[in-house]
Amino acid sequence: MSIHVNGKEITSRAINIESAYHQESGADPRYAQRRAAVALTVRELLRQRAEQLDMAVPEDDDDLDPVIDELIATEVHIPTADDTTCRRWYEQNPERFRTPDMAEVRHILLAGHPEDLEERNQARATAEQLIEELRRDPDAFADLARKHSRCPSANEGGHLGQVSNGETVPEFEDAVLRLPVGLADQPIKTRYGFHVVEVLQHVAGEQLPFEAVHERIREYLEAVSRQRAISQYIKLLAGDAEIRGIDLDQAESMLIQ
Incomplete structure (x- = not known):
């Protein structure tokens, strides 16, 4: 099994090596293979986009993470969670913010x-x-x-x-x-x-006041927004790319390593 992203090959060997980082105890090894294939495909999409923007892309893939971070910071808008949004989440999920019984x-x-x-x-x-x-x-x-x-x-x-x-x-x-x-x-x-x-x-447990959990809610909502925004960005890159050997629309998740 190999994958091609705009003509760039991701070999079976590379997928096998990457799968070691996606193993879960008791899980079907094929699941790790799928996750590895998705991760490498996404990484290649991001690498190629960074090259299109004339960013300093290193030859060693192990040094690619800072470039990916810069690319995402440049091209992906991640909404912030204002006080109104945080308070709405707090009021809609009161059971999350109680001390335990x-x-x-x-x-x-x-x-x-x-x-x-x-x-x-x-x-x-x-x-x-x-x-x-x-x-x-x-x-x-x-x-x-x-x-x-x-x-x-x-x-x-x-x-x-x-x-x-x-x-x-x-x-x-x-x-x-x-x-x-x-x-x-x-x-x-x-x-x-x-x-x-x-x-x-x-x-009996007690309801925590909004002020005590405001920062935790903000961090959670912004993490969710970040993941959603990055996922949409990857879908856009994939839609403009020629990809053979994997269907990202059918993948269980899109990973950024």
Whole structure:
């Protein structure tokens, strides 16, 4: 497989070498090949446009990036995001700008390896027994955690502090953030085993003020505008070029390396 851009050949060997930079774990190697082919085609289009403008294009392709940056700065208008645009985005996407919901939790981990069915069953049974004990004697939680829990928090009587998304494993977070305050009726199953859980309190997330996130919104919107503007510019260059061996209109993405 080779590609020609206005008569300039991009060889199969070059595509194979480039594909090493586009590998993704577990992905079909052909996907990396397609991304590499698109990247090299786009790069060649930009190189040829820089030559048309009599820019100082280096012979070594590894030194081409500064020229591409200059070309884009010269020929691509990238809109800025003013305060009105940023505020509109903020008001249309309020869920993006909240502090996370949290739950203050203590737990007792009964460890059980996912592939050891007997150990998992024993962990579940022990967790259910402990829940029954705690229904009779809620004040025994800390002592039972120190005795049975296989989590480092056992030294703190099972107290984990405030838990929010991204701080533990998802299956644990999803459960504790939905549970009501108090001792959970059933053990929570995770990849580590079964957890006896008591939710001490919920702390609801709060909406961040616009002023606190204004700069983050501006950077995001301008990054999106930049990518869109560059993509349109590449499409214009491709439309004026003779390209054989690849259809950029069918490509999944247009890359600038």
